[in-house]
Amino acid sequence: MAGRIVRWGVALGLGALWWWGVLRLVLVPDAGVLEGAVAAGGWGLSLLPVHCMPKAQAVGAAGSAQWLAGWRRRGVRGGRAPGAR
Template identity: 70%
Template structure:
């Protein structure tokens, strides 16, 4: 139970610090490198895929090669190559 509380506390604290830096950059004439680094770093972290998990642990993940069945892809009539000649007429 303590782990989720600590995780939420750290996330909330980091969010408060990031908003402080952004608002200080926007409204304070004396804002500088520290605020810019915090704001840019927080924005950069938001671009990371932090919610990725291995395929084996992902909910609803398909086994290797099963994506064709999930999408309904068949190999019953493959496309002809351009050098295959003409088909039956």
């Protein structure tokens, strides 16, 4: 129960902070970098996937071996793309 209260408290606190940044950017002429960073950071977090699951359970997900084989087919060595310096 305490964990649920803490999670809700954090979510509400961060949401209030985000709205403060957005409203300050819109309404106050001297809003600056701090408000912009808070608003952009909150918006960026909204782009994260919310329906995550382990690769083993995801249908059609490429495993690590498939990624490595794909990189090798393209000729990537040592983490660099062909022709990269």
